[in-house]
Amino acid sequence: MANPLDYIEEKHPQGFTVRYEATELLFEGQSEFQNVKVVQTKGFGKMLLNDDLVMVTEKDEFVYHDMIAHVPLFVHPNPKRVLIIGGGDGGTAREVIRHPQVETCVMVEVDQMVVDACKEFIPQTAEAMSDSRVDLRIEDGVKFMKESEMTFDVILVDSTDPIGPATPLFGEEFYEDVFTRLADDGIVVAQGESPFYEQTMQKKLISLVKPHAKHFAFYNFHNMTYPGGLWSFLFASKKYHPTKDFNARRVAESGMSFQYYNAEMHTASFALPEFQSSMQKAESYGKTCE
């Protein structure tokens, strides 16, 4: 092995550190934006870390990618034009293009190094980026949103945490541009952080979509390798309600199979623990989904 490794650690400011047993550092580089690593772990397959935070592991990436893609794509009746901001590992694009209505999936990733590292070491997610419907652009997502003249049916903000290169993706100006580029019946889904640890950021995300959306709501999923295990996406739409405008029959009729997502989980994921549900109600005064 070129670069043997015993473990890789993820430190959390909330008072704990997770140490993953590993065998090899497959890649490490410092891009213009961040430190990028791919590690062969013992328990989770290959693992991508940006600035030493776990982004993707082969073992549990199916949860995140099922939930960011299939929830909006099974609500929108005809999602032809999909935009992914971030998502350089390719997993979100992989799930998006399983939907036959999707004609084009524009993917705007700021960091070429993430794309290259995943293409070389994590084909499980990265292979989708070679599909002819995926229009990969290495470009700043904020700049793209401001300058683009395209209109999208679904926009997925598949960002890292609001530190480092992804910080502007948690800003007011960015969301104004997102809703400008969204079709009148469009849906936005954004990586929504941890309900347990990031209540302040969840409140901020609500404040960013509230002026533009008719319906918005957090939905939750369980990632093994995200701190606390419980994680959120924020759904926001100018037209569609995430559960009332969802027809479970479409999932069955699609013939698609999943490891995590299913029609019951779609609806159930919008049920929130009381502490998060009451925060959402308080922050959205009457404009929430329920």
Place this chain on the structure above:
Amino acid sequence: MANPLDYIEEKHPQGFTVRYEATELLFEGQSEFQNVKVVQTKGFGKMLLNDDLVMVTEKDEFVYHDMIAHVPLFVHPNPKRVLIIGGGDGGTAREVIRHPQVETCVMVEVDQMVVDACKEFIPQTAEAMSDSRVDLRIEDGVKFMKESEMTFDVILVDSTDPIGPATPLFGEEFYEDVFTRLADDGIVVAQGESPFYEQTMQKKLISLVKPHAKHFAFYNFHNMTYPGGLWSFLFASKKYHPTKDFNARRVAESGMSFQYYNAEMHTASFALPEFQSSMQKAESYGKTCE
């Protein structure tokens, strides 16, 4: 500080270790059954560990205790007699006795040391054990189930993992006795392990309740300090369906407030990720809840 400590570690056979920053070892003892520790952590308040596995933390114990108690107690129309097997920290009893219909809550904990350590250091959960309706018995749960002549409306198997002293609580004979001591319209809820990591044990739990129950199903919750974040309980009843016989109005009318549980979460928690749902369907051939 009597016993300063920098951290406490939990090692997982699945290839990772969680290191919790700590300040003090408040208690350590070796009982007849297990090693018992109470640690003052930086991020999670006081933490109880049995054989170096995290059992309870002050910060997130509300999730587990809400979900083990309120799901069955809001399904059963008149839960007068409740039995807890295990649960020596007292958190389950605390939530059980919030229900005014409960006349007696028998609690059978094998390890006096756990009870004493929690009473001294974690009153947040342990205080309930002083309530007059709680009948605490320091006794082996398997022996109690075999010898008892009492009948219960709700039986909660609040056990540790199937290693060490709790191993017989995952056995056929124990479940035969549980259902013998259960009223004809009784409900059993058992700690159901991790859907991600313990699929074999989840299959075994189904096989244990299937011969005795009319309805049974796993339901999930998200614990910050359990490995993988996602965890299960198994609901089983001779009469009641966990969602069809659940009336959300009862929760509102109870006037009770929760941090995690609510009527939406009650129903949503029975929606399972596809990999777990298909396992449940396969193992229960037509006898499952759906």
